[in-house]
Amino acid sequence: MKQLAFTVYLWHPRFQGAVYVYDRFLAPFLAKHERAVDDVLANVFERVGSVFGAASDVAWKYGRRAARDALAKATEAQMRQQVGGAASGRADRIDRTRGAGATATRGM
DSSP, X not given: OHHHHHHHHHHOTTTTHHHHHIIIIIHHHHHHTHHHHHHXXXXXXXXXXXXXXXXXXXXXXXXXXXXXXXXXXXXXXXXXXXXXXXXXXXXHHHHHHHHHHHHXXXXX
């Protein structure tokens, strides 16, 4: 119950509890330890940057490899299709549908 009352005190605008706690406790603490806080934050940002850099390098290499593999598979499939006699599967389907439609129209 005490935690709920304290939360309402901090949150509710009528009491200005958050302003009081910040002005009375947090601001003096931060002013006193500003240099240490800045050093810790700089260290954290440096670590996050190096981790992000390493992760982006891995992602970039994976993306390049996946794109290269997909392109190789597509090229291989196209080569197999061309060896089979057709320049492209889509063109054959279009010609067959046009031919079927023309035959049906002539029969009428």
